[in-house]
Amino acid sequence: MHDLRMIREHIELLRDGMRRRGKLDALAPIIDRAQAVDSERRGLIQAIEERKAARNSMSQEVARRKRSGESVDELPSQSRTLGEEISHLEAELATLEAELQRAMLEIPNITLPDVPEGGEECNRQIRSWGTPRDTAGLKPHWDIGVSLGLIDFERGAKISGSGFIVFRGKGARLVRGLMNFMLDLHTAEHGYEEVWVPVVVNRASMTGTSQLPKFEDDMYAIRDDDLFLIPTAEVPVTNLFAGEILSASDLPRAMTAYTPCFRREAGAHGKDTRGLIRVHEFDKVELVRYATPESSADELELLTLQAEKVLQLLGLPYRVVLLAAGDTGFASAKTYDLEVFAPGAGVWLEVSSCSVFTDFQARRANIRYRPAEGGKPRFVHTLNGSGVAFPRVIAAIVEHYQNADGTVDVPDVLRPYLGTDRLD
RNA sequence: GGAGAGAUGGCCGAGAGGCUGAAGGCACCGGUUUGCUAAACCGGCAUACGUGGAAACGCGUAUCGAGGGUUCGAAUCCCUCUCUCUCCGCCA
Numbered sequence: 001m002h003d004l005r006m007i008r009e010h011i012e013l014l015r016d017g018m019r020r021r022g023k024l025d026a027l028a029p030i031i032d033r034a035q036a037v038d039s040e041r042r043g044l045i046q047a048i049e050e051r052k053a054a055r056n057s058m059s060q061e062v063a064r065r066k067r068s069g070e071s072v073d074e075l076p077s078q079s080r081t082l083g084e085e086i087s088h089l090e091a092e093l094a095t096l097e098a099e100l101q102r103a104m105l106e107i108p109n110i111t112l113p114d115v116p117e118g119g120e121e122c123n124r125q126i127r128s129w130g131t132p133r134d135t136a137g138l139k140p141h142w143d144i145g146v147s148l149g150l151i152d153f154e155r156g157a158k159i160s161g162s163g164f165i166v167f168r169g170k171g172a173r174l175v176r177g178l179m180n181f182m183l184d185l186h187t188a189e190h191g192y193e194e195v196w197v198p199v200v201v202n203r204a205s206m207t208g209t210s211q212l213p214k215f216e217d218d219m220y221a222i223r224d225d226d227l228f229l230i231p232t233a234e235v236p237v238t239n240l241f242a243g244e245i246l247s248a249s250d251l252p253r254a255m256t257a258y259t260p261c262f263r264r265e266a267g268a269h270g271k272d273t274r275g276l277i278r279v280h281e282f283d284k285v286e287l288v289r290y291a292t293p294e295s296s297a298d299e300l301e302l303l304t305l306q307a308e309k310v311l312q313l314l315g316l317p318y319r320v321v322l323l324a325a326g327d328t329g330f331a332s333a334k335t336y337d338l339e340v341f342a343p344g345a346g347v348w349l350e351v352s353s354c355s356v357f358t359d360f361q362a363r364r365a366n367i368r369y370r371p372a373e374g375g376k377p378r379f380v381h382t383l384n385g386s387g388v389a390f391p392r393v394i395a396a397i398v399e400h401y402q403n404a405d406g407t408v409d410v411p412d413v414l415r416p417y418l419g420t421d422r423l424d
Numbered sequence: 425g426g427a428g429a430g431a432u433g434g435c436c437g438a439g440a441g442g443c444u445g446a447a448g449g450c451a452c453c454g455g456u457u458u459g460c461u462a463a464a465c466c467g468g469c470a471u472a473c474g475u476g477g478a479a480a481c482g483c484g485u486a487u488c489g490a491g492g493g494u495u496c497g498a499a500u501c502c503c504u505c506u507c508u509c510u511c512c513g514c515c516a
């Protein structure tokens with residue numbers, strides 16, 4: 001969420017931000033409405049506070065007179081009249097505040113200056129690593145995974161539905177190995193604190209990281225209890241310090257968590273649905289950082305390199321793509337996607353999305369820190385990135401390391417975790 | 425699920441209708457003193473919104489878990505909810 005000052009003092013900046021996302025036409029009416037409601041709201045606040053000030057001084061006068069034994073005359077009834085006016089005005093104010101809040105929650109973050117304007121077609125490849133295998137004669141992971149008994153799509157569909165995966169035998173061991181490998185890397189080499197968090201969260205947490213109110217349809221909900229299954233560990237981990245004031249020495253703070261992630265993928269049916277590419281429940285190790293506003297842009301580079309390290313150690317060729325403004329997520333100010341090449345299916349697969357959210361999430365979740373020099377608390381900047389998502393990495397491993405005889409070599413770095421050097 | 429107790433500033437903790445934005449302590453910041461570290465002493469130290477100001481800062485309003493109510497006036501009384509603790513029941 002933006003600072004209200006953005007609406008009052010920098011509305012051109014806000015409009016330009018929406019234009020760069022290609023969303024100005026859709027959002028201009030909302031911005032204008034927010035501006036109008038805000039100014040109406042401020043008038044009301046003044047009217048209410050004047051009356052409250054008058055009422056407070058009357059109450060004090062009552063107290064004073066009672067102490068000295070004087071008559072309080074008409075003061076109580078005057079005060080009661082004021083109270084009634086205040087109630088009416090406050091009801092009006094509540095309506096306005098709700099409308100303003102609704103509007104503000106619908107305005108996406110402004111991207112950083114170095115993010116290219118335009119839509120998906122303006123995404124820019126920043127760098128790449130490794131050499132993709134020649135795709136000729138290679139099989140897709142859904143064939144290899146089934147024939148080696150690593151993945152059981154049919155039974156996943158039977159017990160839960162399409163898009164729910166059962167891993168078996170060495171396939172299951174591979175999932176567990178990836179989890180341990182990634183957590184070990186990020187804690188031992190990259191300095192992250194390992195956290196284990198609930199995968200069911202409340203509405204406040206979902207709103208804090210911006211999944212709500214816009215994307216409620218994309219989530220699995222437990223309606224009886226108003227709880228939601230997380231679409232990413234970003235939600236519980238970023239919200240860990242919601243409502244708190246950290247000290248400057250707490251920053252930067254880096255946390256990593258393994259969780260399953262749940263996505264309804266409503267409306268995505270039929271696209272990329274083959275195999276492990278788009279599923280309803282998947283596993284992921286997530287990286288979350290809190291940074292100061294001064295360092296957050298640099299920390300995005302650091303975070304991205306840490307996610308890349310996973311792919312390098314796994315020996316999987318990948319490319320880093322800077323998303324254009326129109327393709328950048330709602331709350332994000334800048335995002336790099338990491339895409340690995342799956343030579344069997346012949347596609348690049350997004351396995352990580354690394355973003356800096358500036359103070360957009362922190363303002364919603366109210367995560368602040370007190371600067372070292374003292375002074376007022378400031379919102380932290382939040383960042384996160386997958387480090388990395390499992391199913392697509394499994395797809396890439398199986399396809400990249402496949403042998404002519406149908407077996408798959410295990411990447412060196414995973415061998416200690418799997419206790420084998422070959423999937424067969 | 426049943427019964428009881430509780431929730432006060434960054435932290436601990438007083439307060440039990442008006443003089444309380446809130447005693448006292450700790451932490452933190454500035455200063456004095458001091459071979460160094462420490463201690464002692466003095467002073468400062470909440471947040472948000474509105475408003476005035478170039479700013480320093482001033483004024484107003486709100487905030488004692490959240491929301492409602494009683495009252496001229498609520499941290500304090502009443503109701504609902506959330507969370508924590510104790511006991512009982514159930515349970516991986």
